[in-house]
Amino acid sequence: MMGRGAGGGRGASSGSGADASIGGVAPAVDGGEAVAPAVAPAVAPAVEFVGVSFAYPDGTQALDGVNLRIEPGERVAIVGQNGSGKSTLVRHLNGLLRPTAGRVLLDGRDIRDVHVAKLAALVGLAFQNPDRQLFGGRVAAELEFGPRNLGVRGSELAECVKSALAAVGLQDEAETNPYDMGYSRRKLLAIASVLAMRTPILILDEPTTGQDARGVARVRGVVRATVAAGRTAIAVSHDMRFVAECFGRVVVMRGGRVVLDGTPGEVFAERHWSELQAAHLEPPLPAVVGARLGLGSTPTDAALVERLKSNA
């Protein structure tokens, strides 16, 4: 596994097409062994998992000693096969699940005794299935639900709703009944309903599932705007192209442990393909083409084109 901040991570992102300069210095950590950071972080990490393990009541060990730091403003994608522990991991961030061992810290603070309703002000989590979330009779009412729960009222509430709708391109649908919308737009609405809460940390669970190219572009825009606003964006995804193009850091999970952690350029480099295969993942097509042509790691279209031009 490569190390972020401790050597391999930030410097090896050339050609990734993703912005590896965001965030602070993240010490590389894996299933239990932490690597000392090259430079001590000036602020507490936005998110820190310290030796987190979790077993479901039926005995399934979903997380096994996860150590992971995510700095404020980072764009992090968590990938892995079904059952690798991705969704379980992010559900620890808003207290929906509590670790059976280890600690979860937000902004340096252990959240073990903090209620979910309180954590909702810090962490917004858009679930994979919008139909398990939407209940409002109008799109606007759906978007008001989260901010209202956080105590937002009046013009500020209206502004939250307006900007969230604009972020996902649903600004003309404020009065539409969510159940009259197609699946992809309901999914965007579910994301907007969390965006409206303006939490410092935004988590998207499989945001591109069921989306066409336009919808995926919307989601990319949401992630970029989130980070541009100084917030932290985390996504769980099986969409490697989206991951490579949109995130500065990729965390690969297998069997409840972190097995790879680095920039898209590092994680999707040919030398890690066997580990990706073990996690039932395929590198994005530009990475495969670039490797076959001997161009090095080219996880995105832009990186591949750039490398081809420079080699021409």
Add this chain to the structure above:
Amino acid sequence: MDSRPGDPIDGVPDYVTRRSTGFYRALNPATKLAVAALEVVAVFIVPGWPGPGAVFVALAVTALASRTTRALILIGLAASPLVISIMVVNLFLVPGAADPIFRLGPLAPTVTGLGVGLLTSARLLVFSSAVALAYVTTPVDDLLADMSRRGLGRRGVFVVGAAVQMVPRTLERAGEIMDAQRARGMDTEGHIWRRARGLVPLAGPMVFGALTEVEERTMALEARAFTAPGRQTLLRVPADTGLDRLLRWLAALALVAIVALRVSGRIG
């Protein structure tokens, strides 16, 4: 290495190769249903304590041997609100009871009421445990496959399967919806009024999800030739041994005997 029955096979669903093992679990689903039916009838038809007492002993032995004690205790705990209400109602309101344990103003719990309450509660707990034991030791797909094998039509099997799976599926969906709303700041741990308000965000996705699921499930069944004529090929047939047949006959005979004794007035 040679594979044995029950070993997983690459590319073949676990459903096809899985074999139930261990005491009671390995019995045919119909056998477990027959035993449960006998226990339920005995609990309610045999007068007084012998009925629930005997069935309780049988259930305790079976639960210990099949390692389902914890599940049955949890089910018993889940029934505790009902048990408490039965006890309260009977303690104070049994008609004609004139043997108060003590008096506290207008309240006078009676010995008769206590006895009736305990017996009714015991019957409820033993009844629910008998049904629960059959449920927790029988995978639903085993039950449905066995029903298909015995000639119950596919519509009948579907109805039974949907009914049996409705509760766990609904609970799972409710859990997910609750998580999604809690993640948006819905307070489920505060004042009761705040928690009551949380029912609306829960009910909407529950109802809508159930309706769309029915539609999708119907189309999926049609797409997989649910209404095709002819008999279905079963990928897996649960074992039905000589011991199963013997137990079913014994259960049927015992059930008939108990009913006959009760009707003829030999007991009770």
